[in-house]
Amino acid sequence: MxxxxxxxxxxxxxxxxxxxxxxxxxxxxxxxxxxxxxxxxxxxxxxxxxxxxxxxxxxxxxxxxxxxxxxxxxxxxxxxxxxxxxxxxxxxxxxxxxxxxxxxxxxxxxxxxxxxxxxxxxxxxxxxxxxxxxxxxxxxxxxxxxxxxxxxxxxxxxxxxxxxxxxxxxxxxxxxxxxxxxxxxxxxxxxxxxxxxxxxxxxxxxxxxxxxxxxxxxxxxxxxxxxxxxxxxxLLKFLPAPKDGLIARYINRRFSLFLTRWLARTDIHPNQISLISFILCLGGAFLFGLGLSPAGGILAQLASIVDGVDGEIARLKFLRSAWGEFLDAMLDRYGDGILIIGMALGAYDGNNGQTVFCWLSLALLGAPMSMLIKEKFRNIWGQLYLPEKEGIWANLLLGNRDGRLFVIMLAGIFHSPLWGLAILAITSHLLTFIRIVNIRKFCPADGDIN
CATH class of the missing domain: 3.90.550.10 (Spore Coat Polysaccharide Biosynthesis Protein SpsA; Chain A)
Structure with missing residues (x-):
């Protein structure tokens, strides 16, 4: 045309x-x-x-x-x-x-x-x-x-x-x-x-x-x-993505939109912002490992806010790309895992190794499930999986990435990385179970999907 x-x-x-x-x-x-x-x-x-x-x-x-x-x-x-x-x-x-x-x-x-x-x-x-x-x-x-x-x-x-x-x-x-x-x-x-x-x-x-x-x-x-x-x-009002979780929707966007309004006037690329968010996760994990959990938690939450800016800039300046979406997803997964490992190092006191290992394993296993479910849902049914439609109780589990990083921040501020690991482990798997049940209600009869 x-x-x-x-x-x-x-x-x-x-x-x-x-x-x-x-x-x-x-x-x-x-x-x-x-x-x-x-x-x-x-x-x-x-x-x-x-x-x-x-x-x-x-x-x-x-x-x-x-x-x-x-x-x-x-x-x-x-x-x-x-x-x-x-x-x-x-x-x-x-x-x-x-x-x-x-x-x-x-x-x-x-x-x-x-x-x-x-x-x-x-x-x-x-x-x-x-x-x-x-x-x-x-x-x-x-x-x-x-x-x-x-x-x-x-x-x-x-x-x-x-x-x-x-x-x-x-x-x-x-x-x-x-x-x-x-x-x-x-x-x-x-x-x-x-x-x-x-x-x-x-x-x-x-x-x-x-x-x-x-x-x-x-x-x-x-x-x-x-x-x-x-x-x-x-333009800024309509930038937030419909798939935002509870924390992103009501807290993070208030800060990310401010950053976006400023950064949009520069030549920074969304992929560079994704990398900055990942580096903040590395810094947070390092601080957790050193026992500086409040500072680590704050960096984790800052990474969460910056993680929203890359998508906002991409949509605002027509810079969306398949490569950018893929890179952002990979960096997010690595960032999550590294933060959780950092929390585990900070929680270990020499006598609680088995407990820390247990919660670490469950948290690492559950962390990518939120993205995996939403991506599989989109690939199979061609629709976005919208967390806001799950209801307030499911949203309060804070199982999406914005919620996980918010939990990490709170665990850091209150010097409780072990409790943070436990909460991440429990909520991520509980939300996965809820989503499986919800999707089964949506799913056509067996045999309708290859």
Whole structure:
């Protein structure tokens, strides 16, 4: 699939607030607005993008380049009449899309939930139709006064424009269009109408403008530096993973998101953060072994917090990879085992060898079971295993990695590494039993799975 991105405007409201750069290159948590748009389109299945340039377009082209570094092809069109309106910018790219069945169209200053973008991309407009991403959650719109409003009946948009008084949705800045839109834009230009909304109103009157409901997905139009701050808040809000355990969800994320907001502006890679988390585990184990259990426990909890940052950075900056996921999992398993061994060394007093060995063995055996169960569940049934659906009592066992490292921290602070080993051993195997029972209820009858 191909996409058309409009990056031709001057960003007047940014400039009025003192911003001297080009708006599409405004940095938002480590990526420019345009980079975030291009990478979002790539995640939605787009392979080729045409960017329409206008105001200071050469700066944008020099920064973005050919798109090879992201695995997409980026071409450029220069619209010398960009100041007339965004409809003229869309029309200037006509030759690139005239033979396409359909294509995505969006602006460089919009940010969306990937689910919304994917949903619109999967729709198939008939020849002559255009789908408009429509948000019906009017109470959640950041700047309703500036939003392009839609009057929708069923799925057909009857009216579109910023000045509508009677409306029930707003345009979220992404469209699934057919080449017919260029005919309408050319017609609108002859009538002295230069904006995309004016052209789409003509299509609405023909009955060819359709609403694509984005449901509960989010989006934001970044028109001012203040809205950029709001966009950062939204991006960070939706970073936590649905598979988070109790400690990660209510404690760790409060700290990890702070670190992520700072680190996103640097060039650090998620894999480097995974390695830092592992090194913290090594340090914690070493301190436990020396008898400095409080310091060891604190390093273990810090490793747990940092362990959330790698995934947050990967999702935020589109750096997710199969290798990164594999490396993180391997380092986590080794980190857990080394911490448990360090606790055992700290718990040994010369007379309790058998007891320490017993709890050490059980804890080492149980520690990887949480990940193993979730990974096997995902591989077999193609779904994430979500700990939050297990219920509060299962969550309170703290058997996930965030919970285990929290237990290690408490054991260190209270100078009780042996008790910590015992708790890790008991809770990990008890949670494994609970999950086996829960999965058996979910599992199809014997013979349905190879």
């Amino acid at each position: 191909k996409a058309l991105v409009i990056a031709a405007g001057e960003g007047k409201r940014f400039r009025e607030r003192g911003y001297k750069g080009v708006k599409p290159l405004y940095s938002l948590l480590g990526l420019s607005l345009l980079e975030r748009t291009l990478l979002s389109l790539r995640e939605a299945g787009v392979k080729e993008v045409v960017v329409v340039l206008g105001y200071r377009g050469e700066e944008i082209k020099a920064k973005i380049g050919s798109g090879d570094k992201w695995g997409i092809k980026v071409d450029y069109v220069v619209n010398e009449r960009w100041f007339l309106g965004n409809g003229i910018s869309v029309l200037s790219a006509r030759e690139f899309f005239q033979n396409e069945e359909s294509f995505l169209l969006t602006m460089a200053d919009h940010i969306w939930d990937l689910q919304a973008l994917t949903r619109i991309a999967e729709l198939k407009p008939n020849p002559g139709e255009v789908y408009v991403g429509a948000d019906y959650k009017l109470e959640e719109i950041v700047d309703l006064e500036e939003a392009t409003r839609l009057q929708v009946e069923g799925i057909k948009i009857r009216r579109i424009g910023k000045g509508l008084k009677d409306f029930n949705a707003v345009d979220c800045g992404v469209f699934h269009a057919t080449p017919y839109i260029f005919e309408i834009l050319a017609k609108a230009e002859k009538e002295g109408k230069y904006t995309l909304s004016e052209a789409l109103q003509i299509m609405a009157e023909e009955g060819n403008l359709l609403a694509a409901d984005i449901g509960e997905s989010w989006w934001i139009d970044v028109d001012t530096p203040e809205e950029a701050i709001r966009a950062e808040q939204i």
